[in-house]
Amino acid sequence: MIDELIDRLLKGDKRAAARLITLVENDEEKAKEIIKKIYKFTGNAYVVGITGPPGAGKSTLLDKLIKEVRKEGKVVGVVAIDPTSPFTGGALLGDRIRMQKHSTDPGVFIRSMATRGSLGGLAKATNDAIKVLDAYGCDVIFVETVGVGQIEVDIVKTADTVVLITVPGLGDDIQAIKAGLMEIADIFVVNKGDKEDADRTLFELELMLDLEKEKWKQRGWRPPIIKTVALTNKGISELWRAIMEHKAFLDESGKIKEKRRFKAEEEVKTIISDFITSKVGKKLRDNEVYELIGKIAEREIDPYSAAEVIMEKTLGVKA
Structure with missing residues (x-):
């Protein structure tokens, strides 16, 4: 379906453009597929x-x-x-x-x-x-x-x-x-x-x-x-x-090249940030991490130390 919509888009089909925008707005996985295919x-x-x-x-x-x-x-x-x-x-x-x-x-x-x-x-x-x-x-x-x-x-x-x-x-x-x-x-x-x-x-x-x-x-x-x-x-x-x-x-x-390079850099940062936030957000619902959040609230551990533990467990990296 997406390939057909993209083919119509490139031929100037307004309905295909509208449908593809709806997809990139509402479905993150389809958005990735669409942008990868039309970016060139x-x-x-x-x-x-x-x-x-x-x-x-x-x-x-x-x-x-x-x-x-x-x-x-x-x-x-x-x-x-x-x-x-x-x-x-x-x-x-x-x-x-x-x-x-x-x-x-x-x-x-x-x-x-x-x-x-x-x-x-x-x-x-x-x-x-x-x-x-x-x-x-x-x-x-x-x-x-x-x-x-x-x-x-x-x-x-x-x-x-x-x-x-x-x-x-x-x-x-x-x-x-x-x-x-x-x-x-x-x-x-x-x-x-x-x-x-x-x-x-x-x-x-x-x-x-x-x-x-x-x-x-x-x-x-x-x-x-x-x-x-x-x-x-x-x-x-x-x-x-x-x-x-x-x-x-x-x-x-x-300066247009500088400006567009800046825009590309900011977009990549946003994509990475959203990915990390999503992945960490899912882990925050796990019992172990939930307990860790509780310890922060009770002043048993500070937020920075808790964040380091969460990042190591979810992303495999040390802050």
Whole structure:
């Protein structure tokens, strides 16, 4: 079945792409098989991360961006990370509702995925879904994070270009951005730029960038700040042009290779970490390990010593 789906995927079958993403999201063993078979067909799509605090208008802006990219005839993929439904464990589909006008466009593939407890603003299977869309033939893949705030830094491990969207009136949240998300942004967007305090937000961001000007000089790229009004399409073409300028910078400087090497390294680390966590988690249910956990609670043994015992028993390695 998987071989047939992959064959259809490589021929541009949208239903096959949807089915394969479902498999990589829900079945870990099938995910391994699928990615091993399609990996050589990936590496062609450009991945753009859309992140920012809740209420910044990420989905509305992305809706307009899709239209802008489609003007160039590019095939667009979207992985929209939604909160998890407490009843079904699936995505709440808020993003897909806003972008439903693109559902009949054969050049657009939109998929909502649930976080299912994953931190960092992304679903665990995001990277695999991106690979499926890459092999499917997408030229540009947008990844919209769930909007959980300043811990949303995992997008830097996934995207080639990270777009951080903020809005006027966040107040102290600008400082939260500086503490976390500012470090990973390649482009800043002040959405809802028709509000009266939009210029103040723009000024604050410019000031924050000026304070770090030596860092940007070393990187060779100072993040531009684009003011948009997504509802009226204002600034959307400028934003897409900025994304393409950042792509050109990465290509011409050779930094795209560094960035993708970093992404590959982080993905391998995550796979290994998940494997170890799963294996240790299964052993934690064993009576011997269960008793060891009890000793930690009773202060008969410290957590580090217990972890060393567990790793030696489960993985055969000494910490």
